[in-house]
Amino acid sequence: MAEISDAPAVTSGELAAVLRAMDEKYRALFDAISKQASSSKSEAEIKEEIHPLQMPHVKLEGPENYVSWAEHAETILVSRKLEGYILGTVEKPEEEGSKEGQKWRATNALVRAWLLSSMSSQIAKQVERIKDASEIWRLLKGTYSGVGNEMLACKIQNELQELSQGERTVVEYVSELKRLWSDLDYYDPVEMECGKCIEKHSKWTERRRVRDFLNGLHPRFENRRAALYGSGKLPSLEQAISAIASEETRLRLEAAGSASQGVTQRRSAFLAAGGGRYQRTGAGNGERKCFECGSPEHLVAGCPKLMGGGRGRGQD
Known part of the structure; x- marks a missing residue:
């Protein structure tokens, strides 16, 4: 068995005194480290906050x-x-x-x-x-800001009444409509406190905007527009835009298919009309011509040179 040491045991009071002495000795060092870390963190936050800013796409003109x-x-x-x-x-x-x-x-x-x-x-x-x-x-x-500016509200209202799709795509037409609607809501706001009144006004506004959207469409969407009006219930704005966008895609594909079919038909008619007068030439067939005189107008069996300049076959 190991012998028990006779060294005096360290009391709790003595240990606490040693720890206090170490704390006093290294406190300045700990404070310096903590201060440096805090300063570095603050500088990092400043650098992150003043990161270069991109410029807005719109420049304030008025x-x-x-x-x-x-x-x-x-x-x-x-x-x-x-x-x-x-x-x-x-x-x-x-x-x-x-x-x-x-x-x-x-x-x-x-x-x-x-x-x-x-x-x-x-x-x-x-x-x-x-x-x-x-x-x-x-x-x-x-x-x-112009909030409540009656002149601007009147100007935007006139633009909405005169706006039509024209030669714009559906996406371009909708983008212009939504811009004008947003500006009109800003310059001519409707203030309501009753929740039910706000809900009813929102539904009324959407129905009106659906009609504005449909009425301004290009005449090529007349069939689709009539179907939406005749469905018995006016669709939401998103549903109406989606339906017209799908119709635009269908009409575009139909026009592309018709153009391709027209080119094929014209090519076939051209080949049929010229098939009796011209011989096809190609890498596989080669140009047909007389092996005797080299003329492309006849073959060797009908060559005038072999036939004696127009005399009977076999005559000199």
């Missing part, structure tokens, strides 16, 4: 395209988690020299520069002196 511009701009900023800098939900820190203050200034400057570059030069001159991106956004919205 009240006519503000709705489209604002939708594109806000969508891009939301994708980068920067919408708070235009909506005012990210407040400016009181201490500008702090890390939070520096971060806010850098990000606000990025969003502000991006906003100025997404509008025409004439509009940019009006707001280029404003330092806060949220103030620029608020001013542009108040000036160009």
Whole structure:
């Protein structure tokens, strides 16, 4: 058996004293490491937040395209988690020299520069002196949003009444219709509080838009349009668009098949009309001609040279 050691045992008090001494000795080192990690994380967050922003497809020119511009701009900023800098939900820190203050200034400057570059030069001159991106956004919205603008609502209503498909494809026609509908809803909103009233108004609006869509179609869709009207129940807008798009595909394939069949028929008629006067030539058959004189107008059996210049067969 192993002998029991006679070394004195370490008491719990002595062990606690040793741990306290080690904690005091290495606390400064632990604090420095923790501070460095926090600083690195903050810098990474800043770099991620001020990632380069793509420009919106629509440039702000005035009240006519503000709705489209604002939708594109806000969508891009939301994708980068920067919408708070235009909506005012990210407040400016009181201490500008702090890390939070520096971060806010850098990000606000990025969003502000991006906003100025997404509008025409004439509009940019009006707001280029404003330092806060949220103030620029608020001013542009108040000036160009046009909510309740009766002139714009009237203009859009006239465009809807005059719009027809013409030579557009179904997709192009529907895209233009939906753009005008969306703008009209924005400039001439309907305010309702009753849930049932809102539901009834939505159904009424959709029926009206289905009729607008069908009535503006090209005459080539007359049969399909009459079938939809005569079904007894007006389809939804999505169903009507799907039915007309399918009809467009059918008509396109039918036209392509008719064109191909017409080419085949003309080719056959041409070959039938010229078959008695011309001999087919090809790699397999070769050109038919007289082996004696080389003329393609007759064969060797009827060659005048062998027949004596027109005299009877066998005469010199």
